[in-house]
Amino acid sequence: MSNLQRKVLGGGAAGAALPMAAPRLSAPGVLPPTAPPTGRRRPGSFRRRSYSPVSWKKYWETKEQLKGEDGVFTVYSRGSGDTLVLLLHGGGYSGLTWSLVGDELFRMAECRIAAIDLRGHGETSASVDDMSLQTLSKDVRCVADQLVDSGNHKSLVLVGHSLGGAVAVSVAKEGGVAGLVVIDVVEGTALESLNHMQGFLRSRPQQFRSVSHAIEWCVRSGQARNIESAKVSMPGQIKDKHGRLVSSCIDDLISSPQKDQIIESATRLTPEPPPDSIKEEDEETGTEKPRETEEQNNSESAPAGNGPFTWAIDLSTTEPYWSGWFADLTANFLAAPSAKLLMLAGVDRLDKDMMVGQMQGKFQMLVLPQVGHAIQEDSPDKVAEAIANFIVRNRLAASKDSNIVVPKIPLRP
Template sequence: MSDLLRALPNIKNQHNAPNLKPPAMPLTTADEGNSSSSDSSASTNDSVDTLRPSESTIPTPTPNPWPKYFEQELFLDSKTDSQHAKYHVYLTPPKDPAKGPLFICHHGAGATGMSFACFAAAVRKEMPGAGICSLEAREHGSGVFAPSNNEEILDFSIETLVVDTLAMIEGVKQRQGWKTLPPSVLVGHSLGGAVVTRIAANGTLGAQLVGFAVLDVVEGSAIEALMHMKTYLASRPSSFASVDQAINWHIRSRTIRDLESAKASVPSLLVPKDDRWVWRTDLARTQRWWEDWFTGMSGLFLRGRAAKSLVLAGTDRLDKELMVGQMQEAGHFIQEDVPEKTAHLMIEFFKRNDRSSLVLPPKVSDLLAQGKRV
């Protein structure tokens, strides 16, 4: 959401994007070879200009390329008297759950767990033993229904999103047979940053939470951007003729700046309707909770009971309560625009704060018992 202010000057140009019929781009499927994100990003302009448009106008099922980036796709059932949830999670378990790390990722509003796809691949490339768990919020890939009529429950309060997140983490833990959660780092982008900040402030995950990282959201700029949210939603295309066209729009509008990331995440943002592709998530339905998501976030961040990391795309996100760093060359979707840099930053963040790697000096009593002079 903090990207809205920067996007506003281009809103009028983007409004007519569906009628421009930009050239299509081939989708990355699970069995295609890997290509580096930096190479993809460097060749984006040439690729967009030279590819041929699709001949098909009828939506066909688009394969989700998740196996290229994660080892498992989990559907976790959770039932209570008031709701029946079917949570959706992408997972690559850590090779040694006792050592970790497990990076638990929560996307922003309107995105999905595939927003962390290229980030996950980059983490495993640099740190092969690490695990990545990418969660999907309700109406973003997960579904939460009323038992009485099986209709989706409309509740996007920050408290509810926190409960959903903790339920998914517990569900993954049980499904994997872990006695305790691996040493973990919570990584939240935009709205996801607000969610993980509250979990860290509450101390719910205890000592297993090594740290938490917030990507491109601070309270002040996020709330300021909310004033323009309706305009932004009205300005973007409401539908696309093809998934290829949607990928192209994300690249041309610089919503996502890395081509491989766009190929990985954009298909999961859409569902077929009639002869078009429309957004999976209706963000307008969440409007009543927008300000509540971010109010008080700065104070909660500072009170978080773990190591803290705040990564922003630009200095315009500066908040008076926080000292921040900047990730250059990135837009709002930091983990998609520069996945390798983000992965490296998170790995180093874990290494600096991993308490299991600390070597403590021997106790004086132990030295005396050994007959040593102190």
């Protein structure tokens, strides 16, 4: 027994002994209530994650329908300012893929932020008989002109991811665009990946049992690594059995009597071992059991199967246009008369001409680590910060963030 224990039980020199009180009963035979839980999860307990969808209204102020030459285009927007930042999504996504980026950018720079549903995507209603780059570019120019005129904006900045990046470059090449931001698309890499695109599309589940299962698949498969982004983005990529885009009727689905069938609770995951636990040994061999890899867990637990929810657009039918989307992308990007920023998930995506152009200072480049192809969903805060820095430093917008300042010398190439 230690000296401290003796003092506590037997009394110290100063007579500061603690009395050994018996447990107090709040009623005959009833122990007093226990202390409230601390909020810490017991080691080995099961984790439950919510995959419930989120409405677009959480991130955007307005949703409007703008008429084009042969269709009606859906545009989400928020904020105000002299500059319009128009966000263009990639193939299969919708304008909602930019929800978290728009939310962050709104806090960083004085500008109007808008995200369009491209032809054949989201809530936009337009013929998909022609999905060529020329048609998509004409659509974006038409919508951008309407937004600039209605908002009296002085400058236009285009931000495009993947297919949206190719469309942004095509529009910017013709002039009238003050800033151009292209996210994770380079001509050489894009054309090479087309050989595997049909296989990738076939590997995806074609139907989902519920909206929550679609979101869960999105996160576990790695399409989006940010669950908050997946909750608002995935409803813009799937439709119900009546052909309605889920994001367009998400409020009705949440209040529906069949909510439990439409939005299911999260599945139970494997319990997490405590940090100081010892690896389990195989009873027969006495060796440590190898842990399952993340890919194995994803393939086994990612939900799929039959269900009333399907993809909003069948990308496989657009194959005749794939090569045309990315042809001459490098030359057009370098020739565009705009301030330019290229964001990539890895430097290995750069081809020779882009490497030369970057060394010559023809554009700014930023590589974000630990992200997938959907950079804007995986790391929306970093993407928003990069865009804010880009437009503020090129004097296209005023800063709302003290960490984003205008340099003495403009960075525009």
